[in-house]
Amino acid sequence: MAVMNVNVFSMSLKRTIDCTVILPQQIANDEKLSCMWLYHGSSGNHKAWLYHAPMQELSDQYHIAFVLPNVNESCFVDMNIGDSYGRYVGRELPSIIWNMFACISKEREKNFIAGFSNGGYGCFHTALTYPKKYCAIGAFSAGDKADAVFENDNSAKSIQRIRLFGAGDLHDTDYSIIHLAHSLIRENVEKPVVYHACGGKDPWLSMNHIVRDAFQQMPEYDYTYDEIAHLGHEWEFWREELNRFLQFLCKKGYITEA
Amino acid sequence: MAWLTIEFQSETLHMPVMLDVLIPQGRGGYRTLYLLHGAGGDHASWLLKTQLADFVEGKNLAVVMPSGDNRCYVDNIHGKDYFQYVAHELIEQCETWFPLSKDKQDRFIAGMSMGGYGAFYAAFQEYNQYAKVFSYSGLLDILQRYDHPQGLDLFPVFGSRQQLLDGNFDLFHQATDNQEYFQKSQEGVTRFYIFCGLQDVRIDMSSQMYAHLQTLGYDVSYETAEGGHKWDYWNQCIARTIAIISEKKEAK
Numbered sequence: 112m113a114v115m116n117v118n119v120f121s122m123s124l125k126r127t128i129d130c131t132v133i134l135p136q137q138i139a140n141d142e143k144l145s146c147m148w149l150y151h152g153s154s155g156n157h158k159a160w161l162y163h164a165p166m167q168e169l170s171d172q173y174h175i176a177f178v179l180p181n182v183n184e185s186c187f188v189d190m191n192i193g194d195s196y197g198r199y200v201g202r203e204l205p206s207i208i209w210n211m212f213a214c215i216s217k218e219r220e221k222n223f224i225a226g227f228s229n230g231g232y233g234c235f236h237t238a239l240t241y242p243k244k245y246c247a248i249g250a251f252s253a254g255d256k257a258d259a260v261f262e263n264d265n266s267a268k269s270i271q272r273i274r275l276f277g278a279g280d281l282h283d284t285d286y287s288i289i290h291l292a293h294s295l296i297r298e299n300v301e302k303p304v305v306y307h308a309c310g311g312k313d314p315w316l317s318m319n320h321i322v323r324d325a326f327q328q329m330p331e332y333d334y335t336y337d338e339i340a341h342l343g344h345e346w347e348f349w350r351e352e353l354n355r356f357l358q359f360l361c362k363k364g365y366i367t368e369a
Numbered sequence: 370m371a372w373l374t375i376e377f378q379s380e381t382l383h384m385p386v387m388l389d390v391l392i393p394q395g396r397g398g399y400r401t402l403y404l405l406h407g408a409g410g411d412h413a414s415w416l417l418k419t420q421l422a423d424f425v426e427g428k429n430l431a432v433v434m435p436s437g438d439n440r441c442y443v444d445n446i447h448g449k450d451y452f453q454y455v456a457h458e459l460i461e462q463c464e465t466w467f468p469l470s471k472d473k474q475d476r477f478i479a480g481m482s483m484g485g486y487g488a489f490y491a492a493f494q495e496y497n498q499y500a501k502v503f504s505y506s507g508l509l510d511i512l513q514r515y516d517h518p519q520g521l522d523l524f525p526v527f528g529s530r531q532q533l534l535d536g537n538f539d540l541f542h543q544a545t546d547n548q549e550y551f552q553k554s555q556e557g558v559t560r561f562y563i564f565c566g567l568q569d570v571r572i573d574m575s576s577q578m579y580a581h582l583q584t585l586g587y588d589v590s591y592e593t594a595e596g597g598h599k600w601d602y603w604n605q606c607i608a609r610t611i612a613i614i615s616e617k618k619e620a621k
Contacts, residue, residue, distance in 0.1 A: 113377035213468040
């Protein structure tokens with residue numbers, strides 16, 4: 112294993128920022144590894160998955176590189192009032208990492224994206240915004256921010272919502288994952304394979320169901336939904352779903368298990 | 370420029386090791402400087418104590434800084450194989466991970482004090498590996514230090530005095546033994562740089578090594594400046610080294 116804290120200068124953010132890169136122990140000369148971009152939740156950062164899941168073992172088991180970015184509390188989008196985290200994480204960081212790591216492939220068929228909670232929304236948003244970069248999405252506990260009830264009541268939560276997305280309805284904007292999913296159908300571009308999962312005890316289960324129902328109305332997408340009845344919005348669920356998503360990618364023939 | 374702090378499992382040392390890397394955010398093919406610290410330091414020393422990051426900014430150069438754990442960067446008689454690690458595994462790993470040039474002419478090694486010893490040791494052993502090697506206030510006369518260890522326990526590293534001699538750890542002997550690979554007239558031969566501060570109490574080690582290598586026909590230069598066995602002097606050394614490495618590239 113190799114675990115790397117990578118401090119880069121971002122043109123999008125106009126500052127330096129950290130991310131974590133995890134590589135398997137054995138890498139052949141001139142090998143181009145598959146790579147999974149793994150997003151954190153609202154209160155996490157580029158260390159979250161490293162602390163809460165057996166990342167080194169998974170990296171060796173599936174012979175895959177993991178990149179864990181940090182976007183603070185930005186939900187992985189270009190903020191309405193704030194920094195352009197969406198462009199940073201979806202466009203700039205991949206090009207930095209692909210240029211920096213001779214051993215990581217930049218081929219679409221070898222790049223996958225996954226995350227939970229805000230990062231579940233975020234990985235949908237990134238992959239549907241940049242569909243040429245990622246071939247598969249693993250979104251866990253992932254609702255569409257457009258479906259979240261919003262009341263401009265001056266609470267901390269509503270102030271943060273305005274900073275992120277503005278005060279308006281998001282359904283017909285590029286902040287909405289269903290809106291983005293429809294756009295890709297209209298543009299007739301290659302669409303990422305979607306693996307979506309939620310815990311049966313997740314307080315936002317109904318938002319996940321809205322997303323599920325919408326994708327099931329879009330036969331253009333290769334869409335799979337998974338639910339684990341006894342788990343909620345918690346690491347036990349996200350760890351298990353990361354395993355299942357990796358297994359799913361094996362079945363699809365994208366990666367192989369050692 | 371990006372700064373990486375890396376932890377990985379060294380198969381040579383049978384333990385996880387740390388290193389720091391500075392690398393351009395460009396398109397690859399970088400020249401690489403392997404930069405060794407002295408006794409008492411580790412992978413973080415150069416970044417903490419010097420303006421290295423400023424000097425490297427905008428240059429097409431990666432800098433790799435491993436930890437030497439006070440073990441002199443040699444295969445220890447009573448311990449681990451630090452030479453194998455620094456001169457083989459570390460380079461193989463870095464050249465697999467990152468888009469570094471694999472050309473000898475683009476690979477460099479430098480170090481201060483114990484790191485100067487390690488850099489010269491690696492260069493003598495691997496004559497096909499480094500374009501240039503730099504010693505700053507180097508511990509170039511290891512026998513003298515073995516006899517006057519000043520708190521540094523060198524027995525685990527070199528064994529007995531006789532083992533140190535038999536193991537060919539003495540750089541003066543190595544220079545003589547490997548003379549044929551380092552003749553100035555040869556194309557692409559490794560170039561040696563010896564820097565030392567005029568107030569350094571062990572400056573004789575540097576001046577004697579310079580005289581020795583010159584006599585043997587090596588491509589060697591010697592530079593001194595005001596300064597002691599101190600970081601402010603090594604800060605000048607690393608600035609000078611990066612200037613030397615960079616000017617060669619631009620002349621191409």
